[in-house]
Amino acid sequence: MGDVFKALADPTRRRILDGLAERDDQTLFEICARLATQHQISSSRQAISQHLELLEEAGLVRTRREGRYKFHTLDTAPLAQIAQRWLRKPQENP
Amino acid sequence: MGDVFKALADPTRRRILDGLAERDDQTLFEICARLATQHQISSSRQAISQHLELLEEAGLVRTRREGRYKFHTLDTAPLAQIAQRWLRKPQENP
DNA sequence: ACTATAGGCAAGTAACCACTTGCCTATCAA
DNA sequence: TTGATAGGCAAGTGGTTACTTGCCTATAGT
Numbered sequence: 060m061g062d063v064f065k066a067l068a069d070p071t072r073r074r075i076l077d078g079l080a081e082r083d084d085q086t087l088f089e090i091c092a093r094l095a096t097q098h099q100i101s102s103s104r105q106a107i108s109q110h111l112e113l114l115e116e117a118g119l120v121r122t123r124r125e126g127r128y129k130f131h132t133l134d135t136a137p138l139a140q141i142a143q144r145w146l147r148k149p150q151e152n153p
Numbered sequence: 154m155g156d157v158f159k160a161l162a163d164p165t166r167r168r169i170l171d172g173l174a175e176r177d178d179q180t181l182f183e184i185c186a187r188l189a190t191q192h193q194i195s196s197s198r199q200a201i202s203q204h205l206e207l208l209e210e211a212g213l214v215r216t217r218r219e220g221r222y223k224f225h226t227l228d229t230a231p232l233a234q235i236a237q238r239w240l241r242k243p244q245e246n247p
Numbered sequence: 248a249c250t251a252t253a254g255g256c257a258a259g260t261a262a263c264c265a266c267t268t269g270c271c272t273a274t275c276a277a
Numbered sequence: 278t279t280g281a282t283a284g285g286c287a288a289g290t291g292g293t294t295a296c297t298t299g300c301c302t303a304t305a306g307t
Binding site: 068 | 159
């Protein structure tokens with residue numbers, strides 16, 4: 060569960076999630092290209108690959124293999140709960 | 154804004170927020186005592202102080218001086234928006 | 248078969264982060 | 278004023294992390 064917070068702590072990873080929120084099923088190279096052109100992030104392919112690995116471990120990204128392509132998709136399920144941890148105050152509910 | 158995510162990335166800081174969610178206006182020593190007894194976190198006073206400083210910079214904690222005491226209060230305002238960043242998908246709204 | 252493309256593995260490096268240690272300031276009570 | 282309490286400042290350290298570099302595997306086109 061703490062993996063989600065750690066995954067979100069890095070600005071590059073947040074940009075990756077932004078890109079996946081705009082369009083699903085992106086390959087590693089597509090994600091790299093998007094980061095470079097839209098956000099001036101010129102990290103190496105391996106750097107982005109490692110970020111994606113971390114995001115997948117946190118449950119924020121789901122992957123699917125197809126031939127030599129690996130497609131990445133955003134999974135918002137873990138996000139729905141993290142902020143609620145401190146937002147819910149039982150005694151203040153109507 | 155990214156400060157909020159980084160602040161939430163550390164488990165000890167999340168415990169501090171837990172404690173402040175239970176009771177507001179805690180001093181540094183109260184927070185240290187709570188972490189030690191309730192969560193077996195035996196960090197030094199300075200360590201906790203540095204965590205609180207980070208949380209304050211992120212806007213998650215507000216402080217108030219009173220004599221030699223400094224009271225800490227949870228501010229949930231930044232939390233309300235961070236998760237929404239990827240949750241809102243306009244085209245899927247009813 | 249050969250070449251290019253998409254991606255993976257692993258070691259090394261530099262910066263960052265959590266934490267400690269030691270000393271200092273300020274407030275309050277006796 | 279003296280001593281105790283609450284907190285702050287700053288340098289140093291060990292572990293983590295983001296990133297690179299170099300090489301390797303696998304799929305697809307020609």
